[in-house]
Amino acid sequence: MKTITIEGQLRSEYGKKATRQIRSEGQVPCVIYGGAETVSFSAPAIAFKNLVYTPDFQLAEVKLDGKVYRCVLKDMQFDVVTDELAHIDFLELVEGKHVSVTLPIKIVGQSEGVKAGGKLVVKIKALKVKALPKDLRENIEVSIDNLELNGNVRVQDVVAPNIEILNSPRIPIASVVMTRQLRQEEASADTKKK
Template sequence: MKTITIEGQLRTGKGKKDTRQLRSQELVPGVIYGGAQEVSFAAPAKAFKPIVYTSEFMKAEVNVDGTSYTCILKDLQFDKVTDQLLHIDFLELVEDKKVIATLPLHLTGTPTGVKAGGRLVVKMKQLKVKALPKDLTEAITLDISNLELNGNVRVEDVNAGNMEILNSPRIPIASVVMTRQLKQEEASEGKKK
């Protein structure tokens, strides 16, 4: 799994004035939850770009005044007008403590329904899972090559290994629908008979 390193400094003040001052220095305030204690820190806005502006799931190694924390991204806050990152929350990974994470879903294979003229419609691109840190993966891979025309694959069809999927099992992930051309061909064949 990809890991990025973020160098931060401990924050002492936690009020609006202090955070405004940090942002004026192009620093982003952040918090690390889930460990022995809550850690408030600040780091340069550029340091967060690789983890914020990606669809990949990755770990962050946050170094705050000599102490290193292995974390995953938990929450982000952006400015409504400038779209600037205002605040970031991380969840510390503790070996024996399960965490909830949102993992990307990678669909592999060409569905048989698409080969027959259908169109693939992807309805979900990520799944929410609960797992121990050692069981987390970069993505959940799902083979959809057996997906028939007018068929769909649901959350319950996903094998996530040691991870518990928190999404509702009946939600469709992807389906193969008939194209307009295929419907017209079927209708014209029906009229010929």
């Protein structure tokens, strides 16, 4: 799994004034929680570019004063006016302790319905899951090989060993819909039969 390394400095001062000072220096205030202790730190805004602005699920290795924390991105806030990164929350990965994260879906295979002239429509792009840190992966593969025309692949059809999917099981992930051209061809075939 892809890991982004972020080097930061521990924060000693807190409050609005200290946070404004950190942001004015091009730094982003951050917090790591979920482990033995809550750690507040700051790091340059540029260090988060490859972690924040991507659809991929990645781990973050945060290095602070010689100590390394393995984390996942949990939450982030942006400035409402400038749209710059204002704050990031990380969740520390602790072996043997389940974490809830959002993993992207990767559609694999060729649908029978698409081969027959239908159009693949992807309804959701990610799943909320709960797993141990060792079972986390970059994405969840969803096969559409058996997907027929007007058929759906639902959350309940996803096979992900050692991962508990938290989304409702009836939600469709992808479906193959009939195109306008295919409907017109079927309608003209029906009128020829009569």
